Amino acid sequence: MGWSIGYDSNWKRDIGYGVPAVCDHPDCNHDIDRGLAYVCANQEPYGGDDGCGLYFCHEHLSGGKCERCALITDDKYVKSFEAKPDVQKWIDWKLNHPSWQQWREENPDEVKRIKESQK
Numbered sequence: 493m494g495w496s497i498g499y500d501s502n503w504k505r506d507i508g509y510g511v512p513a514v515c516d517h518p519d520c521n522h523d524i525d526r527g528l529a530y531v532c533a534n535q536e537p538y539g540g541d542d543g544c545g546l547y548f549c550h551e552h553l554s555g556g557k558c559e560r561c562a563l564i565t566d567d568k569y570v571k572s573f574e575a576k577p578d579v580q581k582w583i584d585w586k587l588n589h590p591s592w593q594q595w596r597e598e599n600p601d602e603v604k605r606i607k608e609s610q611k
Contacts, residue, residue, distance in 0.1 A: 495508050496510035500538060503575045506586075509527025509529070511578075512579050513579055516546040516573055517558070530553070531547055532546055542557065542564075583610070
């Protein structure tokens, strides 16, 4: 299985090293991708058992986890950060690139939702 492009049903967004993004830390907008090198925790798909599955620049991943997941213990739950929306470059790619034509045809409601959110 490749990790270029996939979908995370928990966060309801595209993931993979082929998906341009920005760091999910609320105080950061560093350019990254949503590949395993940037996922919390420890490069495990969807964050594995120990992470939130969000994506962070290396400045905001410490020991392979975001600062909030690093605080979690067996008796302590910590709310994760909010996922940031797709970057415009990715939105434009999905809406216009020929390689996504079939996806657009199979998901007209999603295409409509994305276009309406761009207004």
